[in-house]
Amino acid sequence: MDLAELHAIAERERARRKAVRVLCCTSSGCQASRSLELFHQLEAAVTATGQDEAVEVASVGCMGFCGQGPMVRVEPANLLFERVRPEQAPEIIAALAGQPCSVERGDPNHPFFTRQMHVVRRNGGIIDPERIEEYIAAGGYEALYRVLHDFSPAEVIQEITRSGLRGRGGAGYPTGLKWATVAKSPGERKFVVCNGDEGDPGAFMDRSILESDPHLVLEGMAIAAYAVGAHEGYIFVRGEYPLAIQRLNRAINQARKLGLLGSQIFETAFDFKVEIRVGAGAFVCGEETALIASIEGRRGQPRPRPPYPAEKGLWGFPTLINNVETFANIVPIIENGADWYAAIGTEKSKGTKVFALTGKVRNTGLIEVPMGMTLREIVEDLGGGSPDGTPVKAVQTGGPSGGCIPARLFDTPVDYESLAAAGSIMGSGGMVVMDDHTSMVEIARFYMAFCMDESCGKCVPCRVGTVQMHRLLSKIAAGQATPVDLEQLEQLCRLVRETSLCGLGQSAPNPVLSTLRYFREEYEALLREDAAASANGKP
Ligand SMILES: Cc1cc2nc3c(=O)[nH]c(=O)nc-3n(C[C@H](O)[C@H](O)[C@H](O)COP(=O)(O)O)c2cc1C
Ligand code: SF4
Numbered sequence: 001m002d003l004a005e006l007h008a009i010a011e012r013e014r015a016r017r018k019a020v021r022v023l024c025c026t027s028s029g030c031q032a033s034r035s036l037e038l039f040h041q042l043e044a045a046v047t048a049t050g051q052d053e054a055v056e057v058a059s060v061g062c063m064g065f066c067g068q069g070p071m072v073r074v075e076p077a078n079l080l081f082e083r084v085r086p087e088q089a090p091e092i093i094a095a096l097a098g099q100p101c102s103v104e105r106g107d108p109n110h111p112f113f114t115r116q117m118h119v120v121r122r123n124g125g126i127i128d129p130e131r132i133e134e135y136i137a138a139g140g141y142e143a144l145y146r147v148l149h150d151f152s153p154a155e156v157i158q159e160i161t162r163s164g165l166r167g168r169g170g171a172g173y174p175t176g177l178k179w180a181t182v183a184k185s186p187g188e189r190k191f192v193v194c195n196g197d198e199g200d201p202g203a204f205m206d207r208s209i210l211e212s213d214p215h216l217v218l219e220g221m222a223i224a225a226y227a228v229g230a231h232e233g234y235i236f237v238r239g240e241y242p243l244a245i246q247r248l249n250r251a252i253n254q255a256r257k258l259g260l261l262g263s264q265i266f267e268t269a270f271d272f273k274v275e276i277r278v279g280a281g282a283f284v285c286g287e288e289t290a291l292i293a294s295i296e297g298r299r300g301q302p303r304p305r306p307p308y309p310a311e312k313g314l315w316g317f318p319t320l321i322n323n324v325e326t327f328a329n330i331v332p333i334i335e336n337g338a339d340w341y342a343a344i345g346t347e348k349s350k351g352t353k354v355f356a357l358t359g360k361v362r363n364t365g366l367i368e369v370p371m372g373m374t375l376r377e378i379v380e381d382l383g384g385g386s387p388d389g390t391p392v393k394a395v396q397t398g399g400p401s402g403g404c405i406p407a408r409l410f411d412t413p414v415d416y417e418s419l420a421a422a423g424s425i426m427g428s429g430g431m432v433v434m435d436d437h438t439s440m441v442e443i444a445r446f447y448m449a450f451c452m453d454e455s456c457g458k459c460v461p462c463r464v465g466t467v468q469m470h471r472l473l474s475k476i477a478a479g480q481a482t483p484v485d486l487e488q489l490e491q492l493c494r495l496v497r498e499t500s501l502c503g504l505g506q507s508a509p510n511p512v513l514s515t516l517r518y519f520r521e522e523y524e525a526l527l528r529e530d531a532a533a534s535a536n537g538k539p
Pocket of ligand 1: 166167168169170171172173175178195196197198199200283284285286287288289321322323324326428502503504
């Protein structure tokens with residue numbers, strides 16, 4: 001495969017396209033609302049009305065507005081249909097020929113769409129993720145070609161460093177710096193690992209990227225492998241994501257057949273092969289050292305760091321671990337340049353971020369916005385506020401490792417530093433909106449129950465501490481607790497945070513601490529009055 005052949009595939013694909021494309025989302029969310037059936041009905045309706053010559057129906061990835069699914073878009077007319085039922089397919093196809101149509105129309109100019117900026121989701125809902133030709137027609141694999149022919153590995157790392165990209169897996173570690181560390185770590189073999197474990201409740205960003213545009217992630221991994229000197233890669237995906245696994249498998253096979261993965265890629269000396277590893281769906285397996293243990297076939301438990309995987313990772317060799325969204329950012333950066341990327345976002349948080357907007361919000365789904373957009377803009381403009389007009393009270397960011405930010409701080413820009421200053425974290429991108437009916441003690445209890453269940457049990461502070469914190473939260477929620485219990489809860493939070501072995505235990509107290517910080521009165525209102533009186537030394 002050379003550049004001319006790549007361009008020929010793109011040309012053939014463009015020539016194959018029909019004048020009208022009916023794009024039907026077949027990602028997990030829409031499939032759960034019968035979109036596969038809808039897709040087949042749309043195809044049948046095109047044939048039945050004799051429009052095969054002019055109209056094609058394409059199975060595409062996520063369009064983002066998951067709460068309104070199944071979604072159908074018609075190009076180039078830019079028509080949007082929402083909550084479409086399979087039996088409505090003939091009506092949509094008849095509408096293309098000018099017939100009246102009663103199917104619920106979406107507004108393509110809704111702020112939910114217009115306020116977004118698509119960098120990693122640019123192909124989502126536009127291309128068929130199961131056809132590599134569509135990815136190539138959208139410019140796919142040209143960045144890899146350019147990197148292999150025009151860039152030295154050091155130049156690639158320099159470009160990623162200059163872009164300011166930080167890891168999207170939670171901690172926001174500078175990607176260029178991590179790549180440079182792996183590149184200079186000595187090792188006979190090196191590995192690139194894509195972390196697609198995504199265990200946070202409410203998060204489905206990585207699943208959507210893998211389902212909607214698997215080649216974007218594969219191409220990003222290949223570029224990373226060239227930069228750090230690796231020839232083998234793994235994608236770790238949780239078993240609960242069967243569609244992502246299926247589409248990734250297909251993408252890997254297609255890329256291999258075209259010589260875009262494997263040996264002597266683009267007729268250079270660069271070899272890179274990728275394999276999928278399916279996880280059993282344990283939250284802790286997303287922690288990088290546990291993930292490595294899991295790929296090695298051992299029990300997925302974290303180990304102390306250092307040594308970091310960049311120096312001693314898979315089977316003791318230098319290993320680059322990045323998140324799905326991090327890898328999905330690589331191709332756009334190479335295509336458009338580091339300066340372009342660095343101009344998006346804030347001073348210390350560059351680029352865009354994909355969030356899964358859920359909870360008590362009118363418009364739920366996936367959004368990709370430039371860093372620095374405020375929580376208010378996200379919740380009110382894109383999200384449309386609460387569905388029934390009840391005032392929004394807080395937003396939980398960062399999943400079990402994050403915290404709740406109250407509505408009065410909604411002018412906080414969404415960037416790594418500002419969210420941390422507000423007592424939460426960016427995390428991988430889950431955003432759960434809560435309204436005035438939500439009990440913040442219950443929220444803290446929910447996340448603690450999650451951490452308690454997901455604790456791997458290796459170290460005592462986390463294994464025992466999460467159980468005790470959950471017990472105290474349950475006692476408070478049931479109105480059985482005293483101020484002494486609350487004090488004990490706070491002490492435990494500090495102890496578990498400071499003494500746990502890995503990020504799970506270290507961050508498990510965050511939802512409690514942030515709700516205590518902003519909604520302490522809710523905890524205090526639940527304390528037993530007689531107990532409160534006796535604790536104050538009154539009879
Ligand atoms: C308990 C726990 C779970 C994690 N789960 C994930 C995950 O599902 N996906 C992910 O990319 N990173 C997860 N991380 C962070 C990873 O350990 C690692 O920092 C990340 O994959 C690095 O990629 P990045 O630099 O691109 O962010 C988790 C960390 C902890 C402590
Ligand atoms: S902090 Fe929790 S999850 Fe992490 S090693 Fe200790 S017991 Fe396991």
